[in-house]
Amino acid sequence: MEKGTWTVKTGLAQMLKGGVIMDVVTADQAKIAEEAGACAVMALERVPADIRAAGGVARMADPTVIKAIMEAVTIPVMAKCRIGHFVEAQVLQAMGVDFIDESEVLTPADESHHVWKHDFRVPFVCGCRDLGEALRRISEGAAMIRTKGEAGTGNIVEAVRHMRAVQDAMRRLTNMLDDELAAESKTLGASLDLVQQVHRTGKLPVVNFAAGGVASPADAALMMQLGAEGVFVGSGIFKSSNPTARARAIVKATTHYQNPDILAEVSQGLGEAMPGLDIKAIPSEELLARRGW
Amino acid sequence: MKIGVLAVQGDFIEHIEALRRLKAEAIPVRLPADLQGLDGLIIPGGESTTIRRLGQEYGVLPAIRDLRQKGAAMLGTCAGMIILARKATQLENGSLGIIDVEVRRNAFGRQLESFEVDLPIAVLGGTPFHAVFIRAPRIDKVGPGVEVLATLPGGEPVAARQGKVMVASFHPELTPDLRLHEYFLRLAATSQ
Numbered sequence: 001m002e003k004g005t006w007t008v009k010t011g012l013a014q015m016l017k018g019g020v021i022m023d024v025v026t027a028d029q030a031k032i033a034e035e036a037g038a039c040a041v042m043a044l045e046r047v048p049a050d051i052r053a054a055g056g057v058a059r060m061a062d063p064t065v066i067k068a069i070m071e072a073v074t075i076p077v078m079a080k081c082r083i084g085h086f087v088e089a090q091v092l093q094a095m096g097v098d099f100i101d102e103s104e105v106l107t108p109a110d111e112s113h114h115v116w117k118h119d120f121r122v123p124f125v126c127g128c129r130d131l132g133e134a135l136r137r138i139s140e141g142a143a144m145i146r147t148k149g150e151a152g153t154g155n156i157v158e159a160v161r162h163m164r165a166v167q168d169a170m171r172r173l174t175n176m177l178d179d180e181l182a183a184e185s186k187t188l189g190a191s192l193d194l195v196q197q198v199h200r201t202g203k204l205p206v207v208n209f210a211a212g213g214v215a216s217p218a219d220a221a222l223m224m225q226l227g228a229e230g231v232f233v234g235s236g237i238f239k240s241s242n243p244t245a246r247a248r249a250i251v252k253a254t255t256h257y258q259n260p261d262i263l264a265e266v267s268q269g270l271g272e273a274m275p276g277l278d279i280k281a282i283p284s285e286e287l288l289a290r291r292g293w
Numbered sequence: 294m295k296i297g298v299l300a301v302q303g304d305f306i307e308h309i310e311a312l313r314r315l316k317a318e319a320i321p322v323r324l325p326a327d328l329q330g331l332d333g334l335i336i337p338g339g340e341s342t343t344i345r346r347l348g349q350e351y352g353v354l355p356a357i358r359d360l361r362q363k364g365a366a367m368l369g370t371c372a373g374m375i376i377l378a379r380k381a382t383q384l385e386n387g388s389l390g391i392i393d394v395e396v397r398r399n400a401f402g403r404q405l406e407s408f409e410v411d412l413p414i415a416v417l418g419g420t421p422f423h424a425v426f427i428r429a430p431r432i433d434k435v436g437p438g439v440e441v442l443a444t445l446p447g448g449e450p451v452a453a454r455q456g457k458v459m460v461a462s463f464h465p466e467l468t469p470d471l472r473l474h475e476y477f478l479r480l481a482a483t484s485q
Contacts, residue, residue, distance in 0.1 A: 001408045001446075008407040011427045011467050015338050015371070018302040037346035039302060039339065074383045074398060075340055076428065098404035098428070121405055248346075255301045255347050256323060 004121025006143070012076065012099065012123055013144035013207035016040055016230055020220065020251050021209070023047050023234040025065065027072035033237070036247035040076040040099070042232070043069040048105045048152030048288070049235035049274065058106045060088040063095055070097070078125070083292050084110025086119075093122040099144070100124045104291035105151045105234075114292065117141030127211065129162045129289055131169035135190035135198070136293075138206055145204060147228075148289040149212015152235050154276035156213040156222065158289055163210055163226045173199045212289070215240070215273045217253030217266050224257035241271035294478060297322040297331045299357070301347035303339020303372060307466035311474045325356035333366035333457075333481035336373030338427065338464050341398065344372055345387040354389060361391050366457035366481035368474075374460035375430050392458045393436030400431030400462075412463075414443045414452065417472040424451070424463035431462055457483065 002008075019039025024030040030041045045061040046054065060081050070077045076098035081088035083102055088109075092100050102115050104127050117124040118141035126137035127148035134145045147166070149159030169188070176184060176199060185195040197205055210223035211232035220231045231254055233247075240246045249266040256262040284290070298308045300321035312319035312335075322328055334357060336344070348354035354376070361367055369377035369392075378388045380395045388396075401408070407428055411421035422443070432450040435441060443452035443461070451462040457480050465473035 001410045003406065003408045005409055007409055007425055007467065008404075008427060011425055011464065012404055012407065014304040014307065014464075014467060015340065015427055017304055017306075017339070018300070019340060019343055034342055035346075037302075037343045039343045075342055076404065093405070096403050096405055123404065251343070251347065252350060259323075 009123035009143035010206050013125070016076070016144075016209075017207055018255060019230045020254050021078065021230070021232045022237055022247060023232075024069060024238070027068045029238055029243070030069045030072045032244055033247060034073045034075050036244060037251035038075060038247065039230070040078055041069060041073060042078045042080065042101065042234075043097070044080065047235040047238060049154070049239050051105060052152040052286075052288075060085070060092065060106070063091065066092070066095060066097065070095075080106055081115070082106040083108040084113050084115060086115045089115050089120060093120055097122065102126050102142075104148055104288045108291050114140050125209070127289070127292065128166065130165040131198070132188035132190050133292070134166055134204060134208070135188065135194045138194060138204070139191050142206065144207045144209065146209040146211040146232055149210070149214075150279055150282075151212045151288050153213050153279065153282070154215040154236060154239070154274040155279055156215070156219045157279060159210050159212045159214065159223060160226065162289075163223060163228060166204075166208065167227045170198055170202060170204070174202045214250070215276065217249045217263060220250045221253045221257035221263055224254060230254065235274055239274035246270050246273075294318065294332050294481060295320065295330060296333045296335065296478070296481065297328060298335045298337060299344070299348070299353070299373070301353070302343045303337040304464070304466055305337045308335045308337050311466055311471055312478075315471055315474055315478060317478055322353065325352050328353075328356050328360050331360060331365055333368070333477065334360060335477070336367070336369040336376050337466065338371035338373065341372040341375040341381070341384055341387065344376060345384060348376070358389055358391065361458070364457070366477065367391060367459070368477045369460045370464055370466060371427065371429055371462060374462060377458065377460055379436070381430070392453065392455045392460055393439050394432050394453055394460065395434040396430045397433050398430050399428050401426065401429055404428055410445070412443050412445070412451070414473075416442055417476060422465070422470060422472065423468050424465075425467045426451075426463045429462045432460075454480075457481065
């Protein structure tokens with residue numbers, strides 16, 4: 001019996017497909033998320049909108065918060081570590097979380113190195129803005145990829161930009177000749193092996209979710225139609241006026257993303273969405289998506 | 294042969310691809326109307342609480358029970374086994390009672406306990422089947438008339454069949470070996 005293999009790591013990501021992973025900060029929120037149909041929860045001390053507002057250094061959540069959430073629900077529990085902070089990752093693995101998000105939402109701990117994720121038995125998910133970044137993370141051992149989007153803004157524009165960038169680059173790769181692939185791997189800053197694999201299959205070797213700015217059922221369905229295999233919702237649920245109704249609606253929209261009648265039905269009567277932020281109004285040094293490389 | 298795959302959440306695409314490699318017609322099922330005229334149905338791996346919630350929203354789960362009564366074959370893998378079982382821990386009133394087994398969710402523990410292993414499965418021939426278990430459920434009890442198809446080295450049952458209904462704790466859809474899907478298609482072709 002082999003544990004912690006690439007197959008079981010990427011396999012858990014496969015099981016999350018078509019689902020919604022929700023940020024939660026308490027056991028009660030975790031139960032609301034599970035009851036609404038979340039396929040996993042992300043255990044945090046603060047949702048990204050509050051991290052953004054608080055400023056300062058954002059670190060891994062207090063283990064007591066994560067423990068309480070792990071005990072409250074039966075679905076997988078994820079938790080975030082800082083980019084490059086492999087000791088936070090060791091702590092999260094020791095606690096038995098199901099997935100680690102090496103996340104730009106927290107303040108990076110290392111400005112040159114991401115965590116070498118192959119050293120861990122627990123699977124990792126990492127953010128990306130384009131195909132090169134996605135493939136670099138996969139080379140380091142990420143078993144799942146998500147767009148970065150711009151967390152805590154309630155604004156989908158950056159997630160759309162990142163998903164389109166990834167899909168567009170993959171479509172171009174599928175039509176390239178062998179010598180062009182070698183040149184393109186240098187441009188992308190990604191291993192030739194992975195570039196050739198995407199050329200053959202037309203898709204990433206791991207599951208790819210959307211994240212960063214999903215605030216409505218229509219946002220979730222938009223990302224699914226653009227090629228996401230599932231969505232993360234951060235601040236969008238528990239910063240809205242009716243989290244239970246919105247959570248259920250986003251879950252339904254992610255399943256029935258190709259059915260406009262159902263999307264119309266679930267979009268009704270949800271109350272106020274979270275307040276949104278215009279990306280252009282955020283000083284560029286405060287953009288979370290720029291963290292990581 | 295027309296086989297539906299419940300496509301509300303989970304790794305349904307992998308099941309659809311396996312069926313198509315075997316030249317069966319495979320159809321994603323999201324709403325009760327999608328169940329029309331099916332010879333069989335697969336409920337995939339995924340999160341059982343999510344599949345239960347989405348299956349209740351538009352009445353797909355009750356419609357699956359009706360489809361079974363009309364004689365369609367059924368296969369449930371991991372979360373799918375939980376949904377088809379008579380009873381499942383931590384999923385009150387969530388399972389359909391289509392196969393007489395009691396299952397325990399997350400029976401092996403959290404993700405760090407997920408594993409892969411070669412399993413002898415007699416009905417699939419002499420070569421062991423490479424089985425991937427992800428936060429897998431286990432079969433605690435089997436009723437009369439249920440045949441255990443596979444057990445772990447410790448003796449715990451992880452695959453079972455009752456008539457035209459088959460369940461597995463593991464994920465045949467995550468490996469290229471098509472023998473279990475092939476066996477299911479033969480089951481779907483039998484009368485009863």
